[in-house]
Amino acid sequence: KAGVTQTPRYLIKTRGQQVTLSCSPISGHRSVSWYQQTPGQGLQFLFEYFSETQRNKGNFPGRFSGRQFSNSRSEMNVSTLELGDSALYLCASSGRLAEQETQYFGPGTRLLVL
Amino acid sequence: KNEVEQSPQNLTAQEGEFITINCSYSVGISALHWLQQHPGGGIVSLFMLSSGKKKHGRLIATINIQEKHSSLHITASHPRDSAVYICAVNGNQFYFGTGTSLTVIP
Numbered sequence: 001k002a003g004v005t006q007t008p009r010y011l012i013k014t015r016g017q018q019v020t021l022s023c024s025p026i027s028g029h030r031s032v033s034w035y036q037q038t039p040g041q042g043l044q045f046l047f048e049y050f051s052e053t054q055r056n057k058g059n060f061p062g063r064f065s066g067r068q069f070s071n072s073r074s075e076m077n078v079s080t081l082e083l084g085d086s087a088l089y090l091c092a093s094s095g096r097l098a099e100q101e102t103q104y105f106g107p108g109t110r111l112l113v114l
Numbered sequence: 115k116n117e118v119e120q121s122p123q124n125l126t127a128q129e130g131e132f133i134t135i136n137c138s139y140s141v142g143i144s145a146l147h148w149l150q151q152h153p154g155g156g157i158v159s160l161f162m163l164s165s166g167k168k169k170h171g172r173l174i175a176t177i178n179i180q181e182k183h184s185s186l187h188i189t190a191s192h193p194r195d196s197a198v199y200i201c202a203v204n205g206n207q208f209y210f211g212t213g214t215s216l217t218v219i220p
Contacts, residue, residue, distance in 0.1 A: 033208070035208075037155075042200075042211075042212045042213060043200060043202070043210040044210065045207050045208035045209070045210075056206075056207055057207070058207050058208070059207075088155050090155075090157060092157075092159075098204070098208070102147075102159045102162045103147075103159055104159065105156070105157040105158070107156055108155045108156075110155070
């Protein structure tokens with residue numbers, strides 16, 4: 001089985017722009033979670049989608065949003081980028097809800113905001 | 115206030131040593147995860163625990179729900195075990211520890 005894929009792998013944006021990141025889960029997986037990792041804050045949970053519904057959300061501002069499509073692929077959008085949004089964005093998939101099953105992580109998208 | 119605390123933050127060991135990484139949490143949880151992250155960012159889920167103990171190869175993870183504590187043990191450590199080990203818990207959302215950076219010297 002192919003693993004979790006994320007595109008793009010690297011991205012450079014400027015402040016005020018918006019960005020969309022994509023995550024394709026392992027075939028058959030219905031849960032996709034998104035995480036932000038920075039040197040200062042470490043790993044933080046953004047949100048989880050299951051069967052196209054946002055099931056859980058972390059403590060991030062409304063500029064961070066996501067969605068999941070019927071094929072379980074998920075996108076994450078960040079609007080009005082700030083310098084502090086520079087981070088590694090990871091997605092993870094599992095067959096059932098993330099709390100019920102091991103998650104498989106993608107390689108991440110490294111976003112740099114200038 | 116951190117919902118998940120890990121110790122130690124950094125750990126250097128000689129090849130072959132027995133290693134223990136500790137994790138304490140303050141929230142109610144449905145499961146606890148141990149993750150491994152190698153340089154470059156890739157994360158691998160090592161264990162998901164809701165009670166007791168799990169073993170995979172040279173890795174052993176235990177959890178004590180009453181004491182809100184978990185440990186990750188590596189027996190006969192090897193340089194390829196060098197990585198950051200992260201404890202994460204499923205509370206009302208996912209909470210992560212800050213990680214333990216392990217270096218195993220040949």
